[in-house]
Every structure is written in C-alpha cells, then in structure tokens.
Amino acid sequence: GAVVSQHPSRVICKSGTSVKIECRSLDFQATTMFWYRQFPKQSLMLMATSNEGSKATYEQGVEKDKFLINHASLTLSTLTVTSAHPEDSSFYICSALTKDNEQFFGPGTRLTVL
Amino acid sequence: GENVEQHPSTLSVQEGDSAVIKCTYSDSASNYFPWYKQELGKRPQLIIDIRSNVGEKKDQRIAVTLNKTAKHFSLHITETQPEDSAVYFCAASWGTSKIIFGSGTRLSIRP
Numbered sequence: 390g391a392v393v394s395q396h397p398s399r400v401i402c403k404s405g406t407s408v409k410i411e412c413r414s415l416d417f418q419a420t421t422m423f424w425y426r427q428f429p430k431q432s433l434m435l436m437a438t439s440n441e442g443s444k445a446t447y448e449q450g451v452e453k454d455k456f457l458i459n460h461a462s463l464t465l466s467t468l469t470v471t472s473a474h475p476e477d478s479s480f481y482i483c484s485a486l487t488k489d490n491e492q493f494f495g496p497g498t499r500l501t502v503l
Numbered sequence: 504g505e506n507v508e509q510h511p512s513t514l515s516v517q518e519g520d521s522a523v524i525k526c527t528y529s530d531s532a533s534n535y536f537p538w539y540k541q542e543l544g545k546r547p548q549l550i551i552d553i554r555s556n557v558g559e560k561k562d563q564r565i566a567v568t569l570n571k572t573a574k575h576f577s578l579h580i581t582e583t584q585p586e587d588s589a590v591y592f593c594a595a596s597w598g599t600s601k602i603i604f605g606s607g608t609r610l611s612i613r614p
Contacts, residue, residue: 423601432592432607433547482546484602490535492602494546 395495509605
C-alpha cells in the first residue's frame with residue numbers, strides 16, 4: 390500500500406504555545422488529505438479535509454483559527470495547533486487519498502499539552 | 504449528515520472461532536466501504552474494502568459482505584488467531600469525499 394509519514398511522532402508543549410504537525414505522502418501525490426483526532430478508546434473524529442492549493446474544509450465544531458491547515462504541495466499538509474491547551478492533548482492522525490480513493494494513514498502524533 | 508453505526512463495541516471469541524462485526528450506514532449515495540484494524544498506539548491499517556457494485560469480497564480469513572438495500576455491511580473473520588486482537592473500524596464514503604468511521608469494535612481472542 391501507499392506510505393504516509395507524519396512528524397513528529399510525539400510532542401510535549403507548554404500551554405499557550407503552538408505546535409506544527411507535518412503529514413507527507415511519500416510515494417504518491419495526494420490532492421486531498423484528512424486530519425483526525427482520536428481520544429483514548431474512541432473512534433477517529435474527522436477534523437478537516439485538506440485540499441492542495443485551496444482552503445481546508447472544517448467539520449462542524451472544529452475551530453479553523455485554532456487548527457490551521459496548510460496543503461501547499463501534493464505531498465505535504467500541515468496542521469498547526471495554535472495556543473494549545475491541555476484539552477487539546479490527543480492523538481492526531483492524518484491520511485492521504487490515492488487516485489483510487491483509498492485512504493492511507495500516517496502513524497499519528499501524540500500531543501501532550503502541559 | 505452521513506452516519507455509520509457499528510456493533511458490537513466489544514467482542515470476545517475463542518481462538519479458532521469466527522468473529523462478525525456489523526455496520527449500518529445512512530447515506531444511500533455511499534459507494535466505498537473500507538475496514539480498518541488499529542492496534543494500540545498505532546495507525547489504522549486498511550485490511551479489506553468493498554465497493555457498492557460488489558456484494559461480497561474475500562481475502563484469506565477475512566470477508567466482507569454488503570447489502571445495499573438494507574444499507575448493511577459486515578466483516579467476517581474466520582479461524583481467529585491471537586494476532587487478530589485489535590480494534591476494528593468500519594467506514595463509509597462516497598467518491599472522493601470524506602470517510603465516516605464507525606465507533607469501533609474491540610476484538611479479543613481468548614486462547
């Protein structure tokens with residue numbers, strides 16, 4: 390299957406700081422990528438759809454000014470959690486859509502906000 | 504909006520027995536139904552998928568069935584093994600649109 394990488398795998402930050410997470414499709418081009426968050430023992434909740442060259446589409450209840458998404462190339466999307474607070478602590482996972490409409494997931498980023 | 508319901512939330516089966524997980528979806532336009540396996544702390548892995556023009560698909564010990572009329576689809580795992588223990592998610596989508604996930608099933612295989 391296709392390979393998606395995510396960086397960093399784990400980050401700890403202080404409350405009020407911003408954190409950037411990168412998602413890369415390594416062996417294919419992805420015009421569409423998705424960002425999810427997953428709380429312990431829960432399902433993946435879609436946060437936003439990232440489209441290369443255009444603005445991201447956010448799901449209801451997700452603050453676009455807090456979770457900034459940039460999809461500047463066909464292989465890279467970034468999620469920036471601005472002014473992070475402890476309640477933002479979660480497992481953030483990206484996925485990339487292949488031309489056959491299959492989604493492949495990155496390994497996830499565990500964010501801990503102190 | 505689109506909704507995917509998944510049952511059961513937990514499932515425990517004896518090693519060697521079969522496991523069945525069922526899902527229903529609400530949007531009749533959905534045409535792609537993937538299943539993912541997620542181990543603790545790891546990414547979801549696509550294990551099998553089915554498209555709406557097919558009623559059943561099998562890959563070794565794993566099979567998926569789709570009933571478009573009833574908007575049901577199911578995952579069947581036969582001859583279960585300890586390494587099958589994980590959380591399984593069903594999902595549904597249409598075209599290039601977002602995938603909506605079910606709530607997950609925690610499968611435990613008893614030795």
